[in-house]
Amino acid sequence: MRLTKSEAVIALAGLLIWPFLILLNVTLPDAANRPNQPKEVFNSIIMIFTLILLSYLVFGILLKKQPKARVITVMNAALVFGVFFFLWLVVVGKIGKLNTHSFPSPNTVFDVFYSDFYFLTYKSSRDSIFRAFAGYFLALITGIPGGIWFGRTMRRFEVAYPLAKVTAHVPPVVYLPYAIAVFPSISHAIIFMVYIGAFWPIFINTLFGVYNVDRRYIEFAKILGASEKRILRRIIIPSAMPTILAGCLIGLVLAFVLLTAGEMVGAHTGLGFYLMYHTDIGYFDKVVAAILLISFWVFFWITFGFDMVQARLLRWMRRI
Amino acid sequence: MNNSKVILKATNLTKVYPPDIWALDRVSLEIYDGEFVSIIGPSGCGKTTFLRIAAGLEDYQEGEVLFNGEKVFKNCDWRRSVIYQDIRLLPWMTAQENIYFGLENKGLPKDEVRRVGDKWMKIIGVDNFKDKYPHEISEGQKQMVGMARVCALDPDIVLCDEPTSSLDWHTRRYLQVELLKYWYNENKTVLFVTHDVEEAVYLSQRVVCMSARPGKIKEIIDIDLPKERWEVARDDLKVLEYANKVASILSEELKRGKELELKEGH
Amino acid sequence: MSRGLKYTAITSIFLLIIILNYLIPDAANRPNQPKLVFNGMMFTFFLFALFFLVYGHFMKRQSPTRVRTIMDISLIFGSIFFLWLVTIGKLGFLDPLRWPSPNQVFYYYLADFDLLVVKSTLATVKRLAIGYFVAIIFAIPLGLIVGRYPNLHDRLYYPVAKVVAPIPPIILVPYAIELFPKIDQAVLFIIFIGAFWPIIVNTIYGVRTLDVKYIEAARTLGVSEKRLYTKVLFPGALPSIYAGLFIGLVLAFIVLAVAEGIGGSHSEPGLGWYVLYYADLFEYDKIVAAIFLIAFVVVVWTGISDRIQSRLLKWQRRVE
Numbered sequence A: 001m002r003l004t005k006s007e008a009v010i011a012l013a014g015l016l017i018w019p020f021l022i023l024l025n026v027t028l029p030d031a032a033n034r035p036n037q038p039k040e041v042f043n044s045i046i047m048i049f050t051l052i053l054l055s056y057l058v059f060g061i062l063l064k065k066q067p068k069a070r071v072i073t074v075m076n077a078a079l080v081f082g083v084f085f086f087l088w089l090v091v092v093g094k095i096g097k098l099n100t101h102s103f104p105s106p107n108t109v110f111d112v113f114y115s116d117f118y119f120l121t122y123k124s125s126r127d128s129i130f131r132a133f134a135g136y137f138l139a140l141i142t143g144i145p146g147g148i149w150f151g152r153t154m155r156r157f158e159v160a161y162p163l164a165k166v167t168a169h170v171p172p173v174v175y176l177p178y179a180i181a182v183f184p185s186i187s188h189a190i191i192f193m194v195y196i197g198a199f200w201p202i203f204i205n206t207l208f209g210v211y212n213v214d215r216r217y218i219e220f221a222k223i224l225g226a227s228e229k230r231i232l233r234r235i236i237i238p239s240a241m242p243t244i245l246a247g248c249l250i251g252l253v254l255a256f257v258l259l260t261a262g263e264m265v266g267a268h269t270g271l272g273f274y275l276m277y278h279t280d281i282g283y284f285d286k287v288v289a290a291i292l293l294i295s296f297w298v299f300f301w302i303t304f305g306f307d308m309v310q311a312r313l314l315r316w317m318r319r320i
Numbered sequence B: 001m002n003n004s005k006v007i008l009k010a011t012n013l014t015k016v017y018p019p020d021i022w023a024l025d026r027v028s029l030e031i032y033d034g035e036f037v038s039i040i041g042p043s044g045c046g047k048t049t050f051l052r053i054a055a056g057l058e059d060y061q062e063g064e065v066l067f068n069g070e071k072v073f074k075n076c077d078w079r080r081s082v083i084y085q086d087i088r089l090l091p092w093m094t095a096q097e098n099i100y101f102g103l104e105n106k107g108l109p110k111d112e113v114r115r116v117g118d119k120w121m122k123i124i125g126v127d128n129f130k131d132k133y134p135h136e137i138s139e140g141q142k143q144m145v146g147m148a149r150v151c152a153l154d155p156d157i158v159l160c161d162e163p164t165s166s167l168d169w170h171t172r173r174y175l176q177v178e179l180l181k182y183w184y185n186e187n188k189t190v191l192f193v194t195h196d197v198e199e200a201v202y203l204s205q206r207v208v209c210m211s212a213r214p215g216k217i218k219e220i221i222d223i224d225l226p227k228e229r230w231e232v233a234r235d236d237l238k239v240l241e242y243a244n245k246v247a248s249i250l251s252e253e254l255k256r257g258k259e260l261e262l263k264e265g266h
Numbered sequence C: 001m002s003r004g005l006k007y008t009a010i011t012s013i014f015l016l017i018i019i020l021n022y023l024i025p026d027a028a029n030r031p032n033q034p035k036l037v038f039n040g041m042m043f044t045f046f047l048f049a050l051f052f053l054v055y056g057h058f059m060k061r062q063s064p065t066r067v068r069t070i071m072d073i074s075l076i077f078g079s080i081f082f083l084w085l086v087t088i089g090k091l092g093f094l095d096p097l098r099w100p101s102p103n104q105v106f107y108y109y110l111a112d113f114d115l116l117v118v119k120s121t122l123a124t125v126k127r128l129a130i131g132y133f134v135a136i137i138f139a140i141p142l143g144l145i146v147g148r149y150p151n152l153h154d155r156l157y158y159p160v161a162k163v164v165a166p167i168p169p170i171i172l173v174p175y176a177i178e179l180f181p182k183i184d185q186a187v188l189f190i191i192f193i194g195a196f197w198p199i200i201v202n203t204i205y206g207v208r209t210l211d212v213k214y215i216e217a218a219r220t221l222g223v224s225e226k227r228l229y230t231k232v233l234f235p236g237a238l239p240s241i242y243a244g245l246f247i248g249l250v251l252a253f254i255v256l257a258v259a260e261g262i263g264g265s266h267s268e269p270g271l272g273w274y275v276l277y278y279a280d281l282f283e284y285d286k287i288v289a290a291i292f293l294i295a296f297v298v299v300v301w302t303g304i305s306d307r308i309q310s311r312l313l314k315w316q317r318r319v320e
């Protein structure tokens, strides 16, 4: 596989900026106002990340197991975020003119992942991810069939659409107090909120996708004597699929938004709670660590969960 | 005519599309000021490509295109405006706004835009649907707008890429005559790409016949008919003679083009 | 049953509700409900439905499908209010603390007029409007520019957006409150972030999927770079931009509710604050009142934006 010059530069820079970060971290003295930062965790995580990138590069470029454009995009992203960490490390950790309370250095933030491993990295993540998926799953199994049913005829669509549009805009956070009062536990209430948040985009997109399926195909299939079930399976769902999937993605993003919102406002466990609790007692290194971890999980589930399922589904759809 | 100045000049123009499609191979052509030139050739011989390069929409690998002595290379200009086969009205503008759009691009003051635009709307006959959006009018009406917006712009050369090929019989004839009159009255230069032998012969003073793959100029035929062409009958003996001549030159190329097209269809 | 009769029946549900409200005595566990405001609202609904019944149906001045949709929706609302009033307000089902009767709920629009209807609503609408419009002003031009330059998109925008866009903006609330001198600014900032990403993502999508043939046509008509943006790229991307505005508003509203809940106070009220504040005091009737008020704000807001949308997009062929 041949790389152009600029592509090669990007791939190399995206890889090498990470070990360079470790080098800087070790050689440059810490800022005067924050001496003796615990560097081990930050350095090790960056090290692991470098190894992952390296093996991806070898796997992708040398063994040609990945399309070139994707490898370059990944290395490009690695470069952009490398620059971000570089600025953070140098400006905050090494130059250190900013106040230590609200601007923690990356070394102290990453140390939290280890020192608070049980509560933050393991338990809070576990609780949050469970809630997110429970709510999201419920939204999928109700939103899609519901959308299909309401989108099938014009009359149902015309009733469902204006109502859905208004209700979808009411921020589900305001239902939280109610949910807490009605559901047996706060966890259930948060799952309910995640459900509501993810439900509307999934429902509305399914509604739209199904309603806008080209009527001629349906009529044609009817003339050929296809049953309602067959029409659904062979015509409506495949042609509405891209729209439905777009709704599912928005739903997933909203699920995380409502998860963190609910946990910040009401819960006693989970990443959102961890974040809010340490805000109240003023530990901003832990706040930033929680922000990073949440961002990581969201990115992880969208990229390695959603995108892959979507690619599978679309390929499968094309086959039938 | 040969003592008037050259307005568009292509020398050894070569265009290769990736990966290895030779659309034009060392094409040289001079177009004089005030001329009406048609390019005709089988499908896929590079007519559209030539026109797009002249309009400044496409790059090329070798050779040179000069417009009024200046190099044309991916630089568009209203002085080299295009009437497209697929019309390309901007769907978010009404017919009238589409016509005003180019005039506003020229930086004309508002009342001037209105004066010139309305004049051409009247001449071409866009008036009674000027407030309609493109999706609300017929293909023929759309192309009338497409032509009016170029005429109003007052370009030095009008580049036409099969502007009549998607139209009904009546509108096609109507627009051909409008274009001829525009060319005659305003002393314009027109470069007209077409598939249609009769159309090429009936409209132009020179017909450039191209051969397919790689696109080359095969022969250029001068049409010796009066400039007031709309007064000539379409079945005039001379017209038919010229048409026969062009057709015989093209027939083998057309066959080759068909084969190429078939091969690429699979 | 003829259609006229059916519509008359639906319209009269609202009158029926008012009459029943006076005739049937209040439930024992919710005595002396103040009925004025609820009845007034039902009367307004009645007049609304009556208008469509007489002017729309009998005088045939409105399209039959529109009248039918309005009547379907009226039937849904009428039944909900009817059931709510009878089961909870009159028969006294469920515990009165968490499940107030409609009479109690709507009474607060009068009783708490100043704080709820005026101060909180105005503050919320103001914040939403400012944050949302600032986001629009930044996101659309930026999106048009990024969408136009593939290199800028692939090398910088895409890697950043892929990771940053789905991060729940809410987790930045504590940090924003820490960094900004005033809470109002922090709230505005968060709304801005929340609305920014969906709008820019969809603007870019709109520009990148716009058919080049329109750009080419504009260029051969001598368009300048500036007019290309305002007269071609922007209107061409507008349908997609509108999809982004919709999601952006949903997100902005969620984020606003949480941010107000965390940062608000009596002196800095807002509907989100109002709900969460009275949740702590277990005054569920006020919460329900606020939820309905939010829904009302949403109806007005989306109504206005739909008007603008259909005017700006009237060049599009309608999907019938």
Ligand SMILES: Nc1ncnc2c1ncn2[C@@H]1O[C@H](COP(=O)(O)OP(=O)(O)OP(=O)(O)O)[C@@H](O)[C@H]1O
Pocket: B017, B018, B021, B022, B023, B041, B042, B043, B044, B045, B046, B047, B048, B049, B050, B195
């Ligand atoms: N963007 C492109 N990429 C690759 N090949 C192209 C591209 N555009 C045109 N071609 C090829 O270049 C050749 C010339 O194309 P062109 O469109 O100029 O032909 P044409 O003479 O206008 O044909 P027609 O009469 O069908 O309009 C064709 O073989 C075509 O397949």
Ligand SMILES: [Mg+2]
Pocket: B047, B048, B049, B161
């Ligand atoms: Mg062509």
